[in-house]
Amino acid sequence: MNTTPRLNWFKTVPKAFEALLSVNTAIANTTLEKKLVDLVFARVSQINGCAYCLDMHVRDLRKEGEGWQRINSLPTWREMSLYDARERAALAWAESLTRMADRHDARDAEYEALKAAFSDLEIAELTVAVAQINSWNRMNVAMHVPVPVKPLE
Template identity: 60%
Template structure:
């Protein structure tokens, strides 16, 4: 198993604790944990964060998500396994994650989002997407190791 580049949680514990506190706040979102975990998993896939993909897939399984939907998440646009609400959230997550690749207004994605979510939920979704992107960058940069353990 690869090891972390630095003991980053020990070197900057206040920053780590602040990020963890944001996670506690977003976990109480009205979006619901299963949807949030789908979004976190997809963003982590896009960013190539092995640690976060592993963690959020485990969380999806704990919430009863099927292997078929988890395995098809990378092809969610082609797989007819996701609700319109999930599709709007995944599209928004990809749009905000791929900022450099997708310059533009994002009006189409935002309009689709408004058809499925309240204003409160949209803002909570944005915070969830922002936070997982930040976690991905730290975990990739510090090479957070994927624990070697069985998955349900």
């Protein structure tokens, strides 16, 4: 395991970094609930192995009042009754888009479940959010962005 940062991509490509921050601002101003977005961000970060983003979004979830059982159960959300239909549809869609090469057979069914729980606007907003967290994950994993060590609450 190598956790030595490779390079500070934030400073190396500042315009790209600022563009990603702008997309985050747009996502923060969508109609989607922040807790739902952070559940999706945490789950995608788990799949992609992005320790930095996972740590950040778990902390955000805790600040929003999310309990440890739901946070700890994210990898097994399909087997738990802790998530409502809207969250389940969003998590399935996020997983499908994150694992694009592996999920072709299920994407239509996942989209139908999404349509039952979200408006067209929300579907587009959620899809942008999933694409965005995948971008952050890929940059942070590739560059070994370190996780600040501090206690979780």
